[in-house]
Amino acid sequence: PEDKRKSFTIVEGNLTDICRTLASHILTPPEYVEPSIPYIIEVLRESAKIISEAMRDMSGDRLEAMLGGKDVFINILQYEEGKYPVEDLRLATSYILVNQLLFYHVISSHRPEEFPPLDSRLISRPSDLGSYFKKVYDVNYKAVFSYNVASLIPERFTDIVRTIINAVKGIAPEKVRGDLLGTIFHDLVPFEIRKSVAAFYTNVLAAELLARLAIDRHNVKVADFACGSGGLLVAAYRRKKELLERERPFTQEDHRRFVEEDLLGVDVMPFAANVAACHLALQSPEYFTNRIKIAIWDSTELKPGKKIPSRASLETVLTGQTDLEMFVREGKEVKGVVRLGEEEPGEIELEKCDVVIMNPPFTRHERIPEDYKTVLFKRFEDYRDYLHGQMSYFGYFILLADKFLKEDGRMALVLPATVLHVRSTEGHKNYGLKNIK
Structure with missing residues (x-):
C-alpha cells in the first residue's frame, strides 16, 4: 500500500497563505498505513518453516514430550507409538516459538520499561531468548512461555534466529489494533498443522454469533472446557466489552477482570492453550495483566470446587488426582510440558459459571480407547442413567457443561447435526427435557 504521509515540502506565499497551509497540516490528522x-x-x-528446519534432528520422543506426552498422543490424538507425523509436529513446535517471539515483541512495545525490546545483536545462541521470556514468565503468561523451544535449536542456527527476530520487529505487529492482532494468532497456524495436534478452531463468525446469543450481561462468568485457540473465549470477551461500553468506557480494570476472573479456558493440548493465551491476552495489548485463566487439563476430570495447579504431570492430568503431591512429583513416565517453573504453583479454583460456551471434540466412540472410555464412565457416574456405550466424545462435554452451570446458566455449544437423531444421545435429550428450561 502507498504511504500517504507527506515528506518535506517548501511552501511560498504571504503570511495568510503560510498560516492557511500550517492550519491545514495541524488540523488534519496524519494518515497511517x-x-x-x-x-x-x-x-x-x-x-x-525455517525454525522447523533448524530442528530437523528432533526425534519423535522429544516432540511427544514437548506437545503433551504419551498419554495425550494415545488417548486424545489416537496416534500409535512410533507413527507420529513428525514433520507436522516439528512445525507445530516451531509455531510455539514464533508465537512467543510475536507475543513478547508486542508486550515489550507497550511496556519497554519492564520488558526490554528484543535485540538480535545480544543473541549469541538461540537459548539466550530464554532471558527475555523469563521476565514475562515470572509475571505470568505461563501458558505462553512455559515451552522452552529455543533451547532445542542448535547454536549453528543462531544467525537464522537473529534474522527471524529482525523480521518480527520489521513487520511491526505492535501497530495492529488488538482485535486484528488476535486474528493473526487465530489464523497463523495452517489447518494441516493444527489438525496434527488436535487444535481445531471455531469459525470466527460462528463464534461471534454464539456469543451474542448466549451472553446478555457484561458481568457474566464464561467457561470453555475445550477452548482450542480461544476463539469462543475471544468472542465472549468482545461481547462482554460491547455490552459494558453501552454503559461506560472500557478500562484496564475491566480487561484485568475479564481475563483474570470472568473467562476460563481449558484444553488438554499444550499447543492449543499456548495459542489461546496469546489470542485472549492481546485483545487489549495496551493493558497488562498478571494472570490469565487458561489451563492445560483433561476437562472431563474437572468439577466445581476443584483447584487446578499451574503445574502437573500429564499422567496425573489424564488419570485423575489421588493426592496433592502427585502434582509436583515426577515419575519415570512423566513429561515436563505442564510443569511450569520452580516457584510455588498457582491455582485456578473452579466455580460454577453463568455461561458454558464450547465447540467440543466430535471424536466417534470407536476411536476412544476402551481404557479411557472406562475412565470417562467413572467420571460421569452421576449421569449414569444417561450414558451410552456408543456415545461420542462430545456427549461427555455436554454433561460437563451441565456440571458447571449455575441454576439459571446458559449452555451454548457447537454440535454435529447427528445429536438430534442418533440413539447414543437419547440420554442427553431425556436429561434436557427433565432438567433444562
Missing part, C-alpha cells in the same frame, strides 16, 4: 495482516502471517509462517 495499517500493516497488512496477510503479509504479517506470510512472514511468520516462513519463519516457522
Whole structure:
C-alpha cells in the first residue's frame, strides 16, 4: 500500500497563505498505513518453516514430550507409538516459538520499561531468548512461555534466529489494533498443522454469533472446557466489552477482570492453550495483566470446587488426582510440558459459571480407547442413567457443561447435526427435557 504521509515540502506565499497551509497540516490528522495482516502471517509462517528446519534432528520422543506426552498422543490424538507425523509436529513446535517471539515483541512495545525490546545483536545462541521470556514468565503468561523451544535449536542456527527476530520487529505487529492482532494468532497456524495436534478452531463468525446469543450481561462468568485457540473465549470477551461500553468506557480494570476472573479456558493440548493465551491476552495489548485463566487439563476430570495447579504431570492430568503431591512429583513416565517453573504453583479454583460456551471434540466412540472410555464412565457416574456405550466424545462435554452451570446458566455449544437423531444421545435429550428450561 502507498504511504500517504507527506515528506518535506517548501511552501511560498504571504503570511495568510503560510498560516492557511500550517492550519491545514495541524488540523488534519496524519494518515497511517495499517500493516497488512496477510503479509504479517506470510512472514511468520516462513519463519516457522525455517525454525522447523533448524530442528530437523528432533526425534519423535522429544516432540511427544514437548506437545503433551504419551498419554495425550494415545488417548486424545489416537496416534500409535512410533507413527507420529513428525514433520507436522516439528512445525507445530516451531509455531510455539514464533508465537512467543510475536507475543513478547508486542508486550515489550507497550511496556519497554519492564520488558526490554528484543535485540538480535545480544543473541549469541538461540537459548539466550530464554532471558527475555523469563521476565514475562515470572509475571505470568505461563501458558505462553512455559515451552522452552529455543533451547532445542542448535547454536549453528543462531544467525537464522537473529534474522527471524529482525523480521518480527520489521513487520511491526505492535501497530495492529488488538482485535486484528488476535486474528493473526487465530489464523497463523495452517489447518494441516493444527489438525496434527488436535487444535481445531471455531469459525470466527460462528463464534461471534454464539456469543451474542448466549451472553446478555457484561458481568457474566464464561467457561470453555475445550477452548482450542480461544476463539469462543475471544468472542465472549468482545461481547462482554460491547455490552459494558453501552454503559461506560472500557478500562484496564475491566480487561484485568475479564481475563483474570470472568473467562476460563481449558484444553488438554499444550499447543492449543499456548495459542489461546496469546489470542485472549492481546485483545487489549495496551493493558497488562498478571494472570490469565487458561489451563492445560483433561476437562472431563474437572468439577466445581476443584483447584487446578499451574503445574502437573500429564499422567496425573489424564488419570485423575489421588493426592496433592502427585502434582509436583515426577515419575519415570512423566513429561515436563505442564510443569511450569520452580516457584510455588498457582491455582485456578473452579466455580460454577453463568455461561458454558464450547465447540467440543466430535471424536466417534470407536476411536476412544476402551481404557479411557472406562475412565470417562467413572467420571460421569452421576449421569449414569444417561450414558451410552456408543456415545461420542462430545456427549461427555455436554454433561460437563451441565456440571458447571449455575441454576439459571446458559449452555451454548457447537454440535454435529447427528445429536438430534442418533440413539447414543437419547440420554442427553431425556436429561434436557427433565432438567433444562
